[in-house]
Amino acid sequence: MLTIGKLGASAGVKVPTIRYYEQIGLLPEAERSAGNQRLYSQKALERLAFIRHARDLGFTLEAIRDLLSLSDQPDQPCAAADAIVIAQLAEVESRLARLGALKVELQRILTQCAGGKIANCRVIEALGDHSLCATDHRYPDLGATI
Amino acid sequence: MLTIGKLGASAGVKVPTIRYYEQIGLLPEAERSAGNQRLYSQKALERLAFIRHARDLGFTLEAIRDLLSLSDQPDQPCAAADAIVIAQLAEVESRLARLGALKVELQRILTQCAGGKIANCRVIEALGDHSLCATDHRYPDLGATI
DNA sequence: CCTTGAAGCTCTAGTTACTAGAGACATTAG
DNA sequence: CTAATGTCTCTAGTAACTAGAGCTTCAAGG
Ligand SMILES: [Zn+2]
Ligand SMILES: [Zn+2]
Ligand SMILES: [Zn+2]
Ligand SMILES: [Zn+2]
Numbered sequence: 373m374l375t376i377g378k379l380g381a382s383a384g385v386k387v388p389t390i391r392y393y394e395q396i397g398l399l400p401e402a403e404r405s406a407g408n409q410r411l412y413s414q415k416a417l418e419r420l421a422f423i424r425h426a427r428d429l430g431f432t433l434e435a436i437r438d439l440l441s442l443s444d445q446p447d448q449p450c451a452a453a454d455a456i457v458i459a460q461l462a463e464v465e466s467r468l469a470r471l472g473a474l475k476v477e478l479q480r481i482l483t484q485c486a487g488g489k490i491a492n493c494r495v496i497e498a499l500g501d502h503s504l505c506a507t508d509h510r511y512p513d514l515g516a517t518i
Numbered sequence: 519m520l521t522i523g524k525l526g527a528s529a530g531v532k533v534p535t536i537r538y539y540e541q542i543g544l545l546p547e548a549e550r551s552a553g554n555q556r557l558y559s560q561k562a563l564e565r566l567a568f569i570r571h572a573r574d575l576g577f578t579l580e581a582i583r584d585l586l587s588l589s590d591q592p593d594q595p596c597a598a599a600d601a602i603v604i605a606q607l608a609e610v611e612s613r614l615a616r617l618g619a620l621k622v623e624l625q626r627i628l629t630q631c632a633g634g635k636i637a638n639c640r641v642i643e644a645l646g647d648h649s650l651c652a653t654d655h656r657y658p659d660l661g662a663t664i
Numbered sequence: 665c666c667t668t669g670a671a672g673c674t675c676t677a678g679t680t681a682c683t684a685g686a687g688a689c690a691t692t693a694g
Numbered sequence: 695c696t697a698a699t700g701t702c703t704c705t706a707g708t709a710a711c712t713a714g715a716g717c718t719t720c721a722a723g724g
Contacts, residue, residue: 375671375672375720376671376672377670377671377672386711386712387671387672388711388712388713389710389711389712391673391674392710392711392712396710405719405720406719407672407673407718407719407720408672408673408718408719409671409672409673409718409719409720410672410673418646421646421647421648422645422646425645425646425647425648426645427710428648428655428656429620429623429624429645429655430617430620432709432710433709433710434709439642439645442636442642443636443642443646445636446635446636446637447635447636447637448635448636449633449634449635449636450631450633450634450635450636450638450639450641450642451633453636453639453641453642454628454631454639454641457624457627457628457641457645458628460624461621461624461625461628464617464620464621464624465621467613467617468614468617468618468621471576471610471613471614471617472614474575474576474610475607475610475611475614477575478575478603478606478607478610479607481603482600482603482604482607485596485600487595487596487597488595488596489592489593489594489595489596490588490589490591490592490593490594490595490596490599491592491593492596493596493599493600495596495599495600495603496585496588496589496596496599499568499571499572499575499585499603500564500567500568500571500589501567501571502567502571502574509574509575510574521691521700521701522700522701523699523700523701532682532683533700533701534682534683534684535681535682535683537702537703538681538682538683542681551690551691552690553689553690553691553701553702554689554690554701554702555689555690555691555700555701555702556701556702573681578680578681579680579681580680665724666723666724667722667723667724668721668722668723668724669720669721669722670719670720670721670722671718671719671720671721672717672718672719672720673716673717673718673719674715674716674717674718675714675715675716676713676714676715677712677713677714678711678712678713678714679709679710679711679712679713680708680709681708682707682708683706683707683708684705684706684707684708685704685705685706685707686703686704686705687702687703687704688701688702688703689700689701689702689703690699690700690701690702691698691699691700691701692697692698692699692700693696693697693698693699694695694696694697694698
């Protein structure tokens with residue numbers, strides 16, 4: 373049995389984060405010691421490591437919740453799990469495309485600066501006017517994660 | 519003079535977002551009509567378009583605040599503005615690197631699935647165990663934007 | 665046995681950049 | 695003049711934590 377501190381150190385997750393995961397129901401309520409402190413089994417460590425790793429791979433907590441509940445049902449077909457991973461890959465690819473365009477545009481903007489005063493700086497101007505842009509980096513709001 | 523709705527339509531920014539920008543001091547308090555409705559000048563439209571475009575380029579509101587205050591001081595050297603753009607470029611490149619690693623890893627994980635039941639699915643297993651990963655995608659917390 | 669420091673507990677609030685909704689007032693088209 | 699749309703303020707909610715206050719429990723040293 374591990375205390376919350378040991379668990380966090382083992383899984384690479386901060387203690388308040390573990391309590392947060394419990395609070396939102398991503399981790400089950402932990403057993404408690406006589407003194408009301410949380411105690412964790414090896415299985416709990418595995419579950420937390422799964423969460424941590426999936427977070428590192430960019431999955432949302434919602435997706436992780438689904439993955440965990442799937443992994444608790446071993447005789448279901450795995451297509452649902454794969455679909456979540458495929459969706460995450462698509463998300464990553466979409467972000468990559470967007471960020472690639474941003475990179476190109478920012479580099480291009482930076483080349484416009486010849487130094488000097490702000491009044492003459494083409495960088496400020498380029499930031500203000502999309503019609504000076506070479507690429508179309510205006511995508512409908514991709515949210516934000518990773 | 520534009521109403522808030524026209525302003526938003528012109529700049530491609532939703533009305534509540536404009537009010538939010540005013541609330542956090544990114545836009546100055548707008549003039550008001552006799553009936554207490556906000557009225558905006560052409561200059562306000564330019565400022566809002568600047569904000570919108572900079573957001574599209576992934577700048578945070580904090581960075582945009584700094585850029586705006588720099589652009590209000592035309593005889594300052596432009597190095598400070600450039601530095602903000604350079605930092606943003608670095609941020610974008612760092613995210614690109616991270617996302618590139620994630621993409622590779624997610625693709626690799628997906629190849630492990632041979633279909634079938636979850637109990638045998640290597641995808642779930644791979645998600646749970648970083649030692650099965652081929653790349654090192656564990657970077658110290660990059661926050662999240664874009 | 666006692667003390668002290670670290671680790672744990674609960675609870676609240678703050679972060680980013682908005683978005684949604686309630687309930688009231690203003691403006692405009694027909 | 696009325697109905698529809700637009701605008702007003704204010705509050706609260708989103709994702710995934712993080713920080714802090716004020717309290718209790720635990721482990722080790724003297
Ligand atoms: Zn410059
Ligand atoms: Zn542009
Ligand atoms: Zn599978
Ligand atoms: Zn991994």
